[in-house]
Amino acid sequence: MEVRVTTSTDGAARDRFDARPVFVFSTPPTPNGDLHLGHLSGPYLGADVFVRFQRMRGVTAWHVTGSDDYQSYVVECARREGREPAETAANYSAEIAATLRLMDIEPDQYTVTDADPAYRDGLREFFSRLVRSGSVAPREDPALVDAATGAYLYEVEVSGDCPHCGDPTGGNICEECGEPNVCADLAEPRSAQSDAPPRQVNLTRHSLPLHEFRADVAAHHRLGRVPARLKELAARLFARDRLDIPVTHPSTWGVPPLEQGADGQVIWVWPEMAYGFLHGIESLGRRLGRDWRADSPQADWKIVHFFGYDNSFYHAILYPALYRLAHPDWNPDIDYHVNEFLLLEGAKFSTSRRHAIWGKEILGPHSVDAVRFFLSRARSEGRRTNFERGEYDTVLKETLIGAWQRWLNDLGARIAERHGGAAPEPGVWTPEHTAFLRRLGTRLSALTDSLGADGFSLNQAAETLDGIVQDAARFSSLESAVKGIEDWKDQTRTATALELAAAQLLARSAAPVMPRFAARLAGALGAPPPADWPQAVTLVPPGTRIDLARQVFFGAEPDEQPQAPPAPAAAAPLLPWLRGLVRSTLQLADDEPVDHRGLVELGMESL
Ligand SMILES: [Zn+2]
Structure with missing residues (x-):
């Protein structure tokens, strides 16, 4: 049965914002x-x-x-x-x-x-x-x-x-x-x-x-x-x-x-x-x-x-x-x-x-986006919400570092390892790939509504931003079953290109709520700070240098930021500096093998 939506006369004179101050x-x-x-x-x-x-x-x-x-x-x-x-x-x-x-x-x-x-x-x-x-x-x-x-x-x-x-x-x-x-x-x-x-x-x-x-x-x-x-x-x-x-x-x-x-x-x-x-x-x-x-x-x-x-x-x-x-x-x-x-x-x-x-x-400059995300989530919209001391630390540790940063670093490490640090060209698309792309599109329209003038809700916006990461991490985990299998490499690079599309969507659509994070994430994806609201979910242009593996987006004080490594001379699969960086960031022993191992597997939680 078709459901018809009708509007009453209330707000009929409601002009669009476009041409007005x-x-x-x-x-x-x-x-x-x-x-x-x-x-x-x-x-x-x-x-x-x-x-x-x-x-x-x-x-x-x-x-x-x-x-x-x-x-x-x-x-x-x-x-x-x-x-x-x-x-x-x-x-x-x-x-x-x-x-x-x-x-x-x-x-x-x-x-x-x-x-x-x-x-x-x-x-x-x-x-x-x-x-x-x-x-x-x-x-x-x-x-x-x-x-x-x-x-x-x-x-x-x-x-x-x-x-x-x-x-x-x-x-x-x-x-x-x-x-x-x-x-x-x-x-x-x-x-x-x-x-x-x-x-x-x-x-x-x-x-x-x-x-x-x-x-x-x-x-x-x-x-x-x-x-x-x-x-x-x-x-x-x-x-x-x-x-x-x-x-x-x-x-x-x-x-x-x-x-x-x-x-x-x-x-x-x-x-x-x-x-x-x-x-x-x-x-x-x-x-x-x-x-x-x-x-x-x-x-x-x-x-x-x-x-x-x-x-x-x-x-x-x-x-x-x-x-x-x-x-x-x-x-x-x-x-x-x-x-x-x-x-x-x-x-x-x-x-x-x-x-x-x-x-x-x-x-502070290194906590402001985490605080803005946390307060968007906790904001009292339509009901009183309670704030417990310590809750912010939990969201920072478990959501922003434990889920967001972990996924982005892991994605960067895989791109460095398998694609020489550049965005891959998508290959063969599976039904799950198209479904994931559609799901990202749904997230984008939900965000557009919850940041828009009529349906404005920071609770919903924060939830949807986190939803993009949850969707991407789940997709990544499902697709990882065929990683490294030669017969399925054309499908795997499509999956990686789609994860990058999710990261790019996150960078653009997080900009109103978390402007610094959005600018840094966009930079790591080879793009300038987001200035326009995205109309659609798009792929990162193949060949774009991706610098996600070593980014510390959340929770670091200035002196804990890793030093910028020298630019890689060639697109080697995993350069010695990256190996060292992974070991030092994750506090692993110097002889711990890190090649061809995901950051999660290496105990990324320790961050
Ligand atoms: Zn009263």
């Missing part, structure tokens, strides 16, 4: 600490791989992020460290940028909000647009203050039980259910400043009646890629009668609005970020010579957001309403990619409590 945002990190593996595995690796893949497909995509300096967490951290908030922000903002570089994540635009001279004026103008729309206006509502100091309590300064799900939460947003609160509605509120129960007061702040935007948000959610989890959150929120969201708060850290009646208050950092994204596009455009303006967003802009679930309310519900008010003629076309929390030994990673594995603890 694509701005891929990872949530600007808060500079109250360095980045840990939970952060890195979420928005930052996601946005980086997304952009690398799109560029290989010929799309003009940019990764835009920055430092979200005006978070209240920065004030709290500065107080703990005995510094001014600006110092704390500048310090961690620089640390964060350095950690991103160690992860090979180099955003095209990194806005530091407290250090950008044009930012304040642009933000104030955006806020004035909201006020001029008539929807954002001063409104008196209950608020909490510390009973002893009288200080205004919100966000990190207050905690209690979520009025919506009952779980313990901080002020303003619940990380468990994703719903906003207004602090005064917390059950059993506690102040971070004193032990006395907080006092409730009435306070006038600028406020947005978000409940009036249900239809606008729903229309927005039909336009782009909006995960069901975000639509469900919107349905929960808009079931409330009223949803008055204060958009200014009493604070000395942040940008005060120009409007009257907001004395001693600043524009709340979350609505601020809605402007920050547009400001980032303008700043990027200035450097690229493009006339993109924050006060005049364009219909052809494609925006893609990567963020953790606890930011869902802001990105996917609050900002579309703010854009509707500030730029009523703009219909923002936004795709959303949301990740859940990564747990560390059963508990949430936490910057403020320093329960984390920090990027700098584990990242």
Whole structure:
């Protein structure tokens, strides 16, 4: 029976990316600490791989992020460290940028909000647009203050039980259910400043009646890629009668609005970020010579957001309403990619409590691709995943060294031994050979889908990359039964050519996830670093020099890298240097015979 796939009207206006500027945002990190593996595995690796893949497909995509300096967490951290908030922000903002570089994540635009001279004026103008729309206006509502100091309590300064799900939460947003609160509605509120129960007061702040935007948000959610989890959150929120969201708060850290009646208050950092994204596009455009303006967003802009679930309310519900008010003629076309929390030994990673594995603890030029592969695999997509210390070492040892490197080295050794170190010309094809080639094609289309804009999933991409190696190692093992048998040598060289095709596919298709590994593997196969996404599985041109046998792709520190051997004078089957190298790499005795023996047979596991 034929199965028909039909598409609904949702997303019918979904333009292809090809001709549009694509701005891929990872949530600007808060500079109250360095980045840990939970952060890195979420928005930052996601946005980086997304952009690398799109560029290989010929799309003009940019990764835009920055430092979200005006978070209240920065004030709290500065107080703990005995510094001014600006110092704390500048310090961690620089640390964060350095950690991103160690992860090979180099955003095209990194806005530091407290250090950008044009930012304040642009933000104030955006806020004035909201006020001029008539929807954002001063409104008196209950608020909490510390009973002893009288200080205004919100966000990190207050905690209690979520009025919506009952779980313990901080002020303003619940990380468990994703719903906003207004602090005064917390059950059993506690102040971070004193032990006395907080006092409730009435306070006038600028406020947005978000409940009036249900239809606008729903229309927005039909336009782009909006995960069901975000639509469900919107349905929960808009079931409330009223949803008055204060958009200014009493604070000395942040940008005060120009409007009257907001004395001693600043524009709340979350609505601020809605402007920050547009400001980032303008700043990027200035450097690229493009006339993109924050006060005049364009219909052809494609925006893609990567963020953790606890930011869902802001990105996917609050900002579309703010854009509707500030730029009523703009219909923002936004795709959303949301990740859940990564747990560390059963508990949430936490910057403020320093329960984390920090990027700098584990990242270096020789580990970065293994870390990127590991985090792609472990990333919390659609469910929380747990990270145990030691798990990374297991994946490195058993998967990347024990399977990937072992197969590639063994393939290189066989090519050196039987084909003089050059890619063989395929001979006779068997049914299993064509089946293997088709299977590689299936892997390529699976990867194309899992790195693509609609089905993006690093979990699936990592699994498929590993699948290429598993397929190839299995194929190699089955075909090895006839190796060295004269009658079947034309079939054997086809099998070897196909294994090389698998290695070439791995080099090209691993490039977005593991750029250094991909470039080195491509180099070992006689090709430049992969720049284009492969359209099909192809054979390595016969005669190409193959330099796989001695490559250390994973797990080596710089001083453990083998010295480059002198270039072989002739294509001898197995040159003395290779013999010596095999012995030293595998720590074999000097008299151990290595000719005509596979690396596996020689105990390759010892690496
Ligand atoms: Zn909750």
